[in-house]
Amino acid sequence: MSRGPKVAITALTACAALTAAACASTTASGGGTAEYPSETVTIVVPYTAGGVSDLTMRALAEFLQKETGQTVLVENREGASGAVAMRYAMNQPADGYTLFNIGQGANVITPIVEDVEYDRHTFTPVANVAAFPSALVVGKDSSARTAEDLFEAARQSPGTVSVATAGATTPGQIAVEQLGTGPKAVPFKPVPFPGNAEALTAVLGGNVDALQINLTNDLLARADKGEIRLLGVGTPDRLPYLPDVPTFAELGFEDAIYSTSPYLVGVRKGTDKAIVDKLAELINKAPQDEQFRETVGDRFVTKGDETVNELVKYLDDTDAAYRPILEGK
Structure with missing residues (x-):
C-alpha cells in the first residue's frame, strides 16, 4: 500500500474516535503526526557507500531504528556533486519519511557553481549529528x-x-x-x-x-x-x-x-512543523547514544542542541563565505 492511503486511513480511524471538531483540527495540522514515524524511513546520502557521510548516516539509521521501532534505510544516490540525490529528494513527498544528508557540497557549493533546480533553501535542516573539522x-x-x-x-x-x-x-x-x-x-x-x-x-x-x-x-x-x-x-x-x-x-x-564539514539531516521544505520538531527531538538524541558515538567517533559527534534556525543560519553564513571564492572562478 502506498504512503498516501496509509496516512488517510490513520486520519479516518482517528476521526471515528474523536469529535468532528477534533478531527478537523488533526487534519489541518497534518493528521498522523502524533504517531510519526509509523512506517519505513529512508535517509538519502548523496555519496557512495563507505565514505564518512555514508558511515555517519548508517549509524544514525541504526539509532533511529532502535529508538522508533521502525525500519530506517540508507539509500546512496551519488553523482553530479550531490545534485543527483538532491533532485531526487526535492521530488519526494514532504512527509518526513524521506530524510536527506545535507552538507556544504551538495547544498551550498553545487547550487553556486552549477545550474541546478534547487538551492540551500529547498530543504529544511533538522539536526546536526556530527562535524569533522x-x-x-x-x-x-x-x-x-x-x-x-x-x-x-x-x-x-x-x-x-x-x-x-x-x-x-x-x-x-x-x-x-x-x-x-x-x-x-x-x-x-x-x-x-x-x-x-x-x-x-x-x-x-x-x-x-x-x-x-x-x-x-x-x-x-x-x-x-x-x-x-x-x-x-x-x-x-x-x-x-x-x-x-x-x-x-x-x-x-x-x-x-x-x-569544517557538518553532517546535517534535513527534510523537504514544507514538511509539517510537528514532524520537523519530532524529528529534531529524535535525531538530537543520537549524539548521546553510546553505539552512535563509538561508530562515528567520540571526537566528532555534536552536542545535539542546535535549533533549525541556527542550522539555517549556518548554511546561509557558509554560502556568504564561499560565494566570493566560487563566483570568482
Whole structure:
C-alpha cells in the first residue's frame, strides 16, 4: 500500500474516535503526526557507500531504528556533486519519511557553481549529528613546524608551495583559496585530487607540500605516529583533543572556519512543523547514544542542541563565505 492511503486511513480511524471538531483540527495540522514515524524511513546520502557521510548516516539509521521501532534505510544516490540525490529528494513527498544528508557540497557549493533546480533553501535542516573539522597538514619530512612557517615559505615564493585538496570545488579547496585572500594572504598553489585518499597519499609521499583535509580517527592516528603534523584547524575554537594546534581564525582567516564539514539531516521544505520538531527531538538524541558515538567517533559527534534556525543560519553564513571564492572562478 502506498504512503498516501496509509496516512488517510490513520486520519479516518482517528476521526471515528474523536469529535468532528477534533478531527478537523488533526487534519489541518497534518493528521498522523502524533504517531510519526509509523512506517519505513529512508535517509538519502548523496555519496557512495563507505565514505564518512555514508558511515555517519548508517549509524544514525541504526539509532533511529532502535529508538522508533521502525525500519530506517540508507539509500546512496551519488553523482553530479550531490545534485543527483538532491533532485531526487526535492521530488519526494514532504512527509518526513524521506530524510536527506545535507552538507556544504551538495547544498551550498553545487547550487553556486552549477545550474541546478534547487538551492540551500529547498530543504529544511533538522539536526546536526556530527562535524569533522578540517586541518592543514604536512608530512613528517616537511621543514614547516608551524602554520606560520608554511605561510612564510609561500609568501617568499608565491605559487610554489603546493597544497593538496580532495577536489576543485570542495570545502578544503575553498579554504586554501580563502587563505590566499585578505591582508595576510598566503599565495599557496592548490592541487585538487579526485578524493581524500589520493590527496593524503600525495602528502605522505612528499609529492605535495601540504594537505587540507577533514580530520578522521585515521588521520589523528597518523599524527600520533608522527607520519604527519597538524598545523591548523578550521574550527571557531581550539579543539580539546588538539590544544596546541591553532585555528585558522587565530591565524587571521576567520572565513576558513567554514571548511569544517557538518553532517546535517534535513527534510523537504514544507514538511509539517510537528514532524520537523519530532524529528529534531529524535535525531538530537543520537549524539548521546553510546553505539552512535563509538561508530562515528567520540571526537566528532555534536552536542545535539542546535535549533533549525541556527542550522539555517549556518548554511546561509557558509554560502556568504564561499560565494566570493566560487563566483570568482
